[in-house]
Amino acid sequence: MAKLSKRMRTIREKVESTKAYEINEAVELLKELASAKFKESIDVSVNLGIDSRKSDQNVRGATVLPHGTGREVRVAVFTQGANAEAAKAAGADIVGMDDLAAQVKAGELNFDVVIASPDAMRVVGQLGQILGPRGLMPNPKVGTVTPDVATAVKNAKSGQVRYRNDKAGIIHTTIGKVDFEAAQIKENLESLLIALSKAKPASAKGQFIKKISLSTTMGAGLSVDIATVETK
CATH class of the missing domain: 3.30.190.20 (Ribosomal protein L1/L10, rRNA-binding domain)
Known part of the structure; x- marks a missing residue:
């Protein structure tokens, strides 16, 4: 024994x-x-x-x-235009669209949470095989697919x-x-x-x-x- x-x-x-x-x-x-x-x-x-x-x-x-x-969370946001600026102002660590998708495809997953605005799902949808198995795929049921990306970022950063x-x-x-x-x-x-x-x-x-x-x-x-x- x-x-x-x-x-x-x-x-x-x-x-x-x-x-x-x-x-x-x-x-x-x-x-x-x-x-x-x-x-x-x-x-x-x-x-x-x-x-x-x-x-x-x-x-x-x-x-x-x-x-x-008690954990520091790194947040990536797929969005563009005014939403991109709002996400950055809310504290997002990485913001982008096709450029961010390219990083993900290259294996650069330097984040813990992924948020996307609805218009970005055409890009994010192509990353399902990478993000899905890691539990990172955005989903409206948990508030990570939303037009209000700024609030989603704040929630993720504040202990969601x-x-x-x-x-x-x-x-x-x-x-x-x-x-x-x-x-x-x-x-x-x-x-x-x-x-x-x-x-x-x-x-x-x-x-x-x-x-x-x-x-x-x-x-x-x-x-x-x-x-x-x-x-x-």
Whole structure:
């Protein structure tokens, strides 16, 4: 049997795997156990009461977290004319059309989020095989295809997270860093949960938010007592 690392021994000693933690207790414990040499993220997994095999029960969208994610995001915008100037003024890192498409085709993907105005989709549509597998393809459902590119850029820069359930009906995303205050993580989590509740498919019956788990980049996962957070 492989010898457990000091980190894993500490986690096993302090984490009760069968316990649903009060939200603030969960965050403080995660912060205590975060011992990596880099600033770890705090991630959340939310099990939804949906049948992901049914297309009308899949959940997808985006929301801006009140305290951001603690991550610096580079934004590329496909647009032109006045919209290009508006995107630059809003803080976009890269703005272009055919020239930006050429960069993407050459493998220069120096950005984390791609936004496009509707008129630019004729160009962006040709990049689906490159952007799609990387989760970068703009989509109106998450607000990244929009005539108001300036607002989309500001949202991306200020801590917007995109969410989409996986085949098991679980949402995975980041809600902050271990140096955030517990109250900030709680408010970010509640903001996400409220957004998810608003996105509940009409055909989904019964309890919608079934389980919440928090974890750090290199740490263990903790189950959160749903009763200790606002979900609506």
